[in-house]
Amino acid sequence: MKHFFTSVKTTVFLLLILAVLMVLGTLIPQGMPEFEYLKRYPSILAKAILLLGIYDIYRCWWFVGALFLLAVNISVCFVYRIWKVSLKKGSRPLGLYMVHLGLIGIVLGGLLTALFGFRGYIELEEGSGTDVLRAGKAKFRLPFEVYCERFEVEFWPNGTPKDFVSYLTLKSGQKTLLERAKVRVNHPLTFEGFTFYQSSYGKSQKVKFQIHHKGETLDVSLSKGEIFSLGEGLSLGVMKLVGNPDEVPQGAYVVLFGKGPPKGLWVIREGQMEVEGMKLYFKGGELRYWTGLQVSRDPGAKVVFAGGVLTLIGLLSLYLFPKSKDKGDGQS
Structure with a gap:
């Protein structure tokens, strides 16, 4: 078991699994309501997406399990490396420690997001509001209500949409938290850790x-x-x-x-x-526009960012200062 967790092959294998799952999470829209998958994909594929939890890939048990094993693998490798280096009087590769700590930070940030974050979807007509998100079969409740005050669509001369914008108001009871904030394609809105993305629109x-x-x-x-x-x-x-x-x-x-x-x-x-x-x-x-918004909460984003920065600094230090050797008197 010790060799399993200290093996580089284990690290590579787990990284490959996570890479495949992340590709699936990129190719398949996340957090959509159940009926959207049944409408977009063939029946067998849609049922597989819902059964295996691919509609919310970053929270499904196999993604979280792979992240946990990777965290254990890197942590054991880190401790084992420190123990081996401590037995030597020679090099003290600080950059190597930074790389390992950075990778652990990235994995822990991913676990934070998987366990405590979510991604859901809401559809709002102009003038309507809700505090409930749908993600496949699951539902999440927001700590505030989201209202669509207005929705605008611009079209190119050939009829294809050029731009569409939602004007959102966020309320908690009678208190207005944010008023007429714009959400457009590639310009999301972030409020108290929740990010709203303009995803789709339609007519009702x-x-x-x-x-x-x-x-x-x-x-x-x-x-x-x-x-x-x-x-x-x-x-x-x-x-x-x-x-x-x-x-x-x-x-x-x-x-x-x-x-x-x-x-x-x-x-x-x-x-x-x-x-x-x-x-x-x-x-x-009457004909009303409705807006489709994807809402996500990513509590591990800052931890992942910090881990990435630490890993990058560690790799640069290993490249620029590859090794320091002991001199004859044992001092480096």
Whole structure:
């Protein structure tokens, strides 16, 4: 076992495993909701990604396990090297110690991120907010709420997106922590250890209704598949939309769910209808942009950076001052 942990072959093997896992983490988007993988990849591949935890590669047990073994391997090598050198009166390669300590720092930083960091994904329509992130099958709760105040898209003449920007406001209860901060492609926002990346965007079709029910007036905006509860066992759901997917919907097929069988009707024209004693006003459709944000927390980043700097200094010192030898009187 001692030879296993002091072997350079073990180090190389573990580094290769980590390199392969990091490549997978780069090629496969991290922290997306489960349905996104099922939509983007063939069924077998999507299920493998979810089953093996590749959707959150830096937190899966095999990545953390490989990092832990590498930390043990480098630490044992470091102690063993100090012990061997201490038996000699000759060289004292300080740079070698720095390299080993730097590598240990890099690995420990990676473990910190793997154990206490995360990467998730949120989708926000203009004017909406949330404090919940999704990462594959997992969910994380932020210590504050994220609101999308505004979303802008610029296009090239050929119709391809040139730039898209989210204006975010962060709140904790009634307190505003950050107001209308910009997040655009390649220009992330960092706040209290959390980093927000502009990842994607899309359009959301909705139909608007004004509902008069038992003396109350409600204004609701619903998308396809969304169901709104009216209380007392009544719900209104939008099952289909009329119109092209990229345009404002011209109507909808709505269903009223109650104690009896569901009642469905097509709503095409703006105006008033009465269903089950409820007055329903169709007020037309709308098309809203939504923004897709990737959110990450990396508590080990500074430790990895410090370890990298220490490793670089150690390597430079080994190159510039390769060895110091004892003189005849035993002094170097």
